[in-house]
Amino acid sequence: AGISRGPVEQSPSLCVLADSREICSGPRVISCLRAEHGLRVQVCPLGTSDYIVSNRLAVDRLLQSELQSPGNRNKLSQRLQRLQGSFERICVIVETDRVRPGETSRFFQRTQYYDGVLSALVQAGIRILFSSCQEETAALLKDLALLEHRKDAAIQVPTEPEGHRRDILSFYLSIPNLSYGAALNLCHSFGSVAAVANSSVPALAAGARLSRAQAEELHRFLRHDFDLQLLPQPLPAKGKS
Amino acid sequence: PVTAGSIVVPYGHVIGNEKWRGSEVAQRLQGKVRLIFEDGLGLVDFHLSNRTCILLISEADLVAGDEFKRRLVRFRNASSLRGIVIVEKTQISDQYYLGVQKLVVLELGMVLLPVANQGEASQLIIQLVSFCVREQSRDRGANPFLRKQRAQPAEPAVLQTVQQIPGVGKTKALLLLQQFGSIHQLCNVSINELEEVVGQTVAQQIYSF
Numbered sequence: 001a002g003i004s005r006g007p008v009e010q011s012p013s014l015c016v017l018a019d020s021r022e023i024c025s026g027p028r029v030i031s032c033l034r035a036e037h038g039l040r041v042q043v044c045p046l047g048t049s050d051y052i053v054s055n056r057l058a059v060d061r062l063l064q065s066e067l068q069s070p071g072n073r074n075k076l077s078q079r080l081q082r083l084q085g086s087f088e089r090i091c092v093i094v095e096t097d098r099v100r101p102g103e104t105s106r107f108f109q110r111t112q113y114y115d116g117v118l119s120a121l122v123q124a125g126i127r128i129l130f131s132s133c134q135e136e137t138a139a140l141l142k143d144l145a146l147l148e149h150r151k152d153a154a155i156q157v158p159t160e161p162e163g164h165r166r167d168i169l170s171f172y173l174s175i176p177n178l179s180y181g182a183a184l185n186l187c188h189s190f191g192s193v194a195a196v197a198n199s200s201v202p203a204l205a206a207g208a209r210l211s212r213a214q215a216e217e218l219h220r221f222l223r224h225d226f227d228l229q230l231l232p233q234p235l236p237a238k239g240k241s
Numbered sequence: 242p243v244t245a246g247s248i249v250v251p252y253g254h255v256i257g258n259e260k261w262r263g264s265e266v267a268q269r270l271q272g273k274v275r276l277i278f279e280d281g282l283g284l285v286d287f288h289l290s291n292r293t294c295i296l297l298i299s300e301a302d303l304v305a306g307d308e309f310k311r312r313l314v315r316f317r318n319a320s321s322l323r324g325i326v327i328v329e330k331t332q333i334s335d336q337y338y339l340g341v342q343k344l345v346v347l348e349l350g351m352v353l354l355p356v357a358n359q360g361e362a363s364q365l366i367i368q369l370v371s372f373c374v375r376e377q378s379r380d381r382g383a384n385p386f387l388r389k390q391r392a393q394p395a396e397p398a399v400l401q402t403v404q405q406i407p408g409v410g411k412t413k414a415l416l417l418l419q420q421f422g423s424i425h426q427l428c429n430v431s432i433n434e435l436e437e438v439v440g441q442t443v444a445q446q447i448y449s450f
Contacts, residue, residue, distance in 0.1 A: 194429065223425045
């Protein structure tokens with residue numbers, strides 16, 4: 001009951017980042033978020049996840065059939081493992097596949113494999129939500145964004161840097177395990193790359209809204225002493241170094 | 242009697258609430274897992290391990306009203322166990338599902354998994370048990386969704402990042418890193434030092450970046 005408190009006044013300020021591929025695979029999710037729930041949806045090349053709902057929460061939208069087929073296992077586990085590198089919290093929304101007109105509703109045959117995948121997700125501490133269509137998925141995303149907003153983790157920086165800041169954003173985005181949201185926060189909170197490089201771990205954590213461990217990783221990366229010997233050798237230069 | 246406290250579950254066993262004796266779930270579990278019935282589990286239906294337990298919500302519970310919600314909230318307040326809620330999502334109870342999901346997952350922060358009937362519930366419990374067993378045996382590598390910590394050299398990534406500076410390609414990035422060591426140091430050198438490594442124009446570009 002607590003969630004429904006005043007969504008009308010809060011929603012317009014809420015911001016969700018959507019991966020550009022979602023324009024094709026989940027168009028109604030995006031339009032529903034904008035039109036019905038009044039959220040600001042910024043489409044950008046996230047790469048890692050389908051949606052970023054707050055500074056710490058990434059959401060992946062999966063079709064039920066994707067969880068049913070063992071062929072997807074590797075792709076899915078790589079994707080979720082990569083997400084765990086850059087986000088504190090991960091949620092998957094399992095959406096029922098759309099029945100195309102003319103197609104008789106296929107009976108969902110629950111397999112042992114599917115139960116195994118769910119169990120593994122639960123054990124890995126990944127949140128699971130179930131949705132029966134794109135509209136419901138949009139409503140769930142809105143609920144998640146609202147919840148994160150109440151916990152003071154909402155995305156509150158401008159999401160569309162311009163000019164010189166674009167270059168700086170792509171510089172931050174190339175840092176491993178740094179999420180799109182964290183990169184935006186860095187752009188916004190620090191005046192220059194030098195200011196980021198000279199910051200302490202707590203300052204990085206506060207400025208980029210990262211957890212302590214993630215801020216430490218970023219700090220280590222910026223101060224990493226480059227050693228040419230450790231670079232994987234290009235093919236022509238193969239041999240003992 | 243609100244018992245939601247921890248209970249010692251023998252390795253590889255499941256402790257079931259007495260009220261499920263003879264039910265379809267219990268019958269299907271028997272033979273697949275070692276099931277023990279116990280009285281006085283209170284709110285919990287099945288204990289899978291010392292820290293994981295299951296609360297089962299039937300179609301009838303959903304239709305009957307809000308009693309099951311009180312049970313879930315009582316459990317959440319009384320227990321620090323990881324509670325997995327399994328709910329019977331059928332054609333009849335489907336309409337309640339979204340509301341239950343909002344309560345269980347978003348407000349109480351528990352896990353909610355829908356099944357179509359008791360048969361599916363037992364299959365799901367069997368899989369959950371097998372993951373609990375693996376967790377207890379510290380065989381965490383078996384979970385494909387847990388991040389494995391691999392120590393990878395940061396060199397390729399650092400090189401990649403430096404190349405994002407306008408005017409810097411692979412060759413210049415290598416030169417800069419060999420000369421200055423880290424991104425941190427690169428940010429703190431004077432324009433004159435940069436000019437010694439790259440040309441004047443690029444040095445200016447890097448410096449102003």
